[in-house]
Amino acid sequence: MLMRTQSRSSTIASETGGIALQNLQKRYGAFTAVDQVSLSVAPGEFISLLGPSGSGKTTTLMMIAGFEMPSSGKVLVDGKDITYLPPHRRELGVIFQNYALFPHMTTAENVAYPLRMRGMAKAEIETRVRRILDQVHLGALASRYPHQMSGGQQQRVAIARALVFDPPVLLLDEPLGALDRKLREHLRNEIKTLHKEVAKTMIYVTHDQDEALAMSDRVAVMHEGQIRQVSAPQDIYRRPEDLFVAGFVGEVNLVPVKLSSGSIVGPAGENLSAAQCPKGDGDATLCVRPENLHIETATREVSAGIKGHITGTTFVGDATIFELRTEAGLHLTSKVLNITQPKTLPAVGDACIATWHPQDATVLTK
Numbered sequence: 001m002l003m004r005t006q007s008r009s010s011t012i013a014s015e016t017g018g019i020a021l022q023n024l025q026k027r028y029g030a031f032t033a034v035d036q037v038s039l040s041v042a043p044g045e046f047i048s049l050l051g052p053s054g055s056g057k058t059t060t061l062m063m064i065a066g067f068e069m070p071s072s073g074k075v076l077v078d079g080k081d082i083t084y085l086p087p088h089r090r091e092l093g094v095i096f097q098n099y100a101l102f103p104h105m106t107t108a109e110n111v112a113y114p115l116r117m118r119g120m121a122k123a124e125i126e127t128r129v130r131r132i133l134d135q136v137h138l139g140a141l142a143s144r145y146p147h148q149m150s151g152g153q154q155q156r157v158a159i160a161r162a163l164v165f166d167p168p169v170l171l172l173d174e175p176l177g178a179l180d181r182k183l184r185e186h187l188r189n190e191i192k193t194l195h196k197e198v199a200k201t202m203i204y205v206t207h208d209q210d211e212a213l214a215m216s217d218r219v220a221v222m223h224e225g226q227i228r229q230v231s232a233p234q235d236i237y238r239r240p241e242d243l244f245v246a247g248f249v250g251e252v253n254l255v256p257v258k259l260s261s262g263s264i265v266g267p268a269g270e271n272l273s274a275a276q277c278p279k280g281d282g283d284a285t286l287c288v289r290p291e292n293l294h295i296e297t298a299t300r301e302v303s304a305g306i307k308g309h310i311t312g313t314t315f316v317g318d319a320t321i322f323e324l325r326t327e328a329g330l331h332l333t334s335k336v337l338n339i340t341q342p343k344t345l346p347a348v349g350d351a352c353i354a355t356w357h358p359q360d361a362t363v364l365t366k
């Protein structure tokens, strides 16, 4: 009983804020910015839209917020079609990359603004503003103006302003994009903690893979207006379903292979292995992350692996990066953590062999 009480108080379950995007499309003339995007977001879920610049993330978010009208498709919140509802009637909190605070208003006035717009009584506004400012640790800065605060503090004000009217859904467009790396990491933990406390659905747009992997329940990877994969962070990284996703999220070695009667044949005729491999014969690509590519001096025969020569090593602090060139002329990268000094690591010019555990390799045909 005790445990149940505890878990309930640490994370509030949310029942509202479920979102469904159905075949959402946005065309600008002949150009398709968002192409048949379908996505279901559960109440209280934290989902990221991750993709390079121009992949359609902001346009998708703005169609959810109501600042852009889709060319076709639907946006539903808790089953209700809101596709053509104006933004102020959607009850969605929106946070933009460039803060968009009112420069002539203090923190407290900025945060009070959405409540004033809704005609709330003054005493109630004051209570609510104080409560939300405490929650985002801004109580001491209530009477400061935006120009008197750092970027991180301003962005906290923007978050408070989006949360103050208690919307079930928060939309965040690269909210940490303008901040330096240390502050970004700090604030992303704060947003994550806040997400647990307020139990709101959050849709978080970013081009930063680390941010998406670290914060999200699920990540939707976008490319050229399309969602290429929606999965939990571990699966996005370990089980990419498409070559774009494999290459965009983290570093990856891509080995062109031929699938033939259940075998995976490398570019120099090597026998290779992968736990995830589609059925059928033909050309494909084997993906293996640098940290999963193990190298050793070529002193023994192995049943599955690629032979080559070390062409370079780079010390990067926590790890050393080994570059190798295979017999077929392919360039591969192995990342070896500098924990202890392994005995058999080859040096530049040495013949070596690269291997991996089959469960760390994925073969893709697209």
Ligand SMILES: Nc1ncnc2c1ncn2[C@@H]1O[C@H](COP(=O)(O)OP(=O)(O)O)[C@@H](O)[C@H]1O
Pocket: 028, 031, 032, 033, 051, 052, 053, 054, 055, 056, 057, 058, 059, 060
């Ligand atoms: N108003 C517009 N008119 C024409 N093209 C646009 C407009 N808004 C966005 N685009 C184009 O749509 C694509 C997606 O843009 P956007 O959603 O902002 O991408 P992201 O947020 O992923 O960087 C880009 O190629 C962009 O140039």
Ligand SMILES: [Mg+2]
Pocket: 057, 058, 059
């Ligand atoms: Mg954008």
